[in-house]
Amino acid sequence: MAQEGNIAETLTTELTGSHSGAGSFTEELKVSGMAETLIGSEIIKLAGEIREKIKSGEKILNFTIGDFDPQIFPIPEELNHQIIASYNRGETNYPPAEGIPELRKSVSLFLRNRQHLAYKENDILIACGARPLIYGIYRTVLDPGDTVIYPLPSWNNNHYCHLAGANGCPVETSAERNFMPTGKDIEPFIADANLIALCSPLNPSGTIFSETDLSDICELVLHENRRRKGRKKPVYLLYDQIYWLLTYGSTKHVDPVSLHPAMADYTFYVDGISKYFSGTGVRVGWAFGPGRIVEKMKSILSHVGAWAPRAEQCAVSRFLCMDNEIDNFLYSFKKQVQLRLDGIYDGLMKLKAEGFAVDAIAPQASIYLTVRLNLHGYRTGDGRVLVNTADVTRYILEEAKIALVPFYAFGSGPDSTWYRLSVGTARPGDVEDFYRNLRNALSKLSL
Ligand SMILES: Cc1ncc(COP(=O)(O)O)c(C=O)c1O
Structure with missing residues (x-):
């Protein structure tokens, strides 16, 4: 016990530059207001x-x-094989901060072939899953005190607002609308908003946007940004589509830029292998959006060190090109x-x-x-x-x-x-x- 006390006291001295008396010891160990008030998931x-x-x-x-039992839902066999082969080849040094070029190229092709979206390698940022990318988007486009509109229920936006020092503007949705937000829900708040955080298919409901509802929201964003032109930061859209390849029956995934190409200037997509390839623990995700801003995000995340392991990146870059195996x-x-x-x-x-x-x-x-x-x-x-x-x-x-x-x-x-x-x-x-x-x-x- 005495030794533990000594170590803690030494640490306190290092952090504060002075020895604390016994009474003020816990006060000296106070953390940031953000950390103090952050609640866990x-x-x-x-x-x-x-x-x-x-x-x-x-x-x-x-x-x-919201995870898989690998005994029931393992990752694709070929992906497994490619991960092992990458380690055996010695792919164990630092990857580039933005992700290895081969993977960004594979993602670009994957998006073109499967979603008909045209994003170049420089518009794509790789990280260890979707979470750091969401965090990166929040930190890149928001200043402290900015406002984020997000629907309720939704996954973790309250926490990302907290981390970024942003004000959440949650909008309640209804069962009648499959718990998806509409333009009407968002319109009253858009003039003060800096980011709209959307997700489709939605965690927790498993429901998706209809073309009309998403299109209405895109039109609001475009209208608002025409109004702001040059006077104020635009309102951006975060579009989390991490589940998008898991649709059933006649359900069709829709996305902002496919509906309104002009949304490309304002939309950041979040995507990756965690859900549709059952690879939650493999930790490879990607974000894509306007290249100039993705570049800034890259700088932020490079200091966090949120890159996906190089071997997994190599494996995913090869797997994404294997159309038959994926299908x-x-x-x-x-x-x-x-x-x-x-x-x-x-x-x-x-x-x-x-x-x-x-x-x-x-x-x-x-x-x-x-x-x-x-x-x-x-x-x-x-x-x-x-x-x-x-x-x-x-x-x-x-x-x-x-x-x-x-x-x-x-x-x-x-x-x-x-x-x-x-x-x-x-x-x-x-x-x-x-x-x-x-x-x-x-x-x-x-x-
Ligand atoms: C909507 C949504 N986005 C992002 C994530 C996080 O994904 P990752 O495990 O790739 O960080 C989850 C995880 O449950 C999720 O449900």
């Missing part, structure tokens, strides 16, 4: 709690994680994900038809299903009333052994009755178990 916290329950032996149907992988991966989403959705519709207070939005994209448990005010078998969403979430976890993430973890109001259900770690048998367990738990409730 609510979803990761919840997932951690569920993991602890599972570790202690409880059999939980865990639908909370084959996506075909079977999407089939497996869709099987689970459809199965759970069908179960919920059956329960709804039986008169239980549940609902869902038909699966459109990603690995998520939007589920409603409208159970506030119901009484449990032992007479407890489910007063709020926290009570409902706990009841479903304890009685049905089903773990879901309430939308309030994504910024929706605490009374929201909607939940995110992720199938990234679901086994085929979990679909049946979900229906049976939920039915059983619902049957024990009364009004």
Whole structure:
């Protein structure tokens, strides 16, 4: 103990240039206001709690994680092979800060072939997944005190605002609009905004923008920037399309620049292999947008050191050119994900038809299903009333052994009755178990 104290005291001396008395010791260790007030990810916290329950032996149907079980959903075999081959070739030194040229070229071709978007290598920045790129966009276009419009529910925009010292301007969306924001939602706030952060397919709902809704928002941005011309920074658009190749049935992914080419001056896309190649732990993502600004972002991220490992970059650059392997992988991966989403959705519709207070939005994209448990005010078998969403979430976890993430973890109001259900770690048998367990738990409730 004495030694620990000494080390801490030495550190304090190094940081402050003076020895502190015992009384002021903790005060000396204060951190920045930003760090002091940053809250951790609510979803990761919840997932951690569920993991602890599972570790202690409880059999939980865990639908909370926006990740994959590699035993169920491994990365593409050829990508795996290319990663090992890259390490065996000794691809282990620093990559260039903007990403290796081969990968930026492959991404450029991939975007042209699969999304009909024309972005040159210099418009593309590689990093270790989407997160640092989102952070980089926030830091590149925003000054402290600037305003960011983002929809609720959405993933982590509140935290990125905090990190950038920006003011969040969240706009509440509705189930009727599939939880996607519309031009009408955004219009009242756009005159004061510096960034609009959008995501489609959306985490947490798994729903996508319709062409009309996204087009309306693009027109607002273009109109606003014509109005500002030369007088004020333009309003930029962050378009997170990390799930875009995971669409089902007739669902079609749309994007700002394809709809309105003039949006190319203001749009930053966020993309990568984390979700559609099941490679969350491989850590390769890319952002693309106006080259002049991407260059600034590159400088910021180079000091963070957020580059993806060189060997993974080499592997992904080769894999992105393997059209057949990609098509084959996506075909079977999407089939497996869709099987689970459809199965759970069908179960919920059956329960709804039986008169239980549940609902869902038909699966459109990603690995998520939007589920409603409208159970506030119901009484449990032992007479407890489910007063709020926290009570409902706990009841479903304890009685049905089903773990879901309430939308309030994504910024929706605490009374929201909607939940995110992720199938990234679901086994085929979990679909049946979900229906049976939920039915059983619902049957024990009364009004
Ligand atoms: C919408 C969205 N964007 C970005 C990310 C982060 O992706 P990455 O793991 O590549 O950092 C996630 C992860 O869950 C996400 O859901």
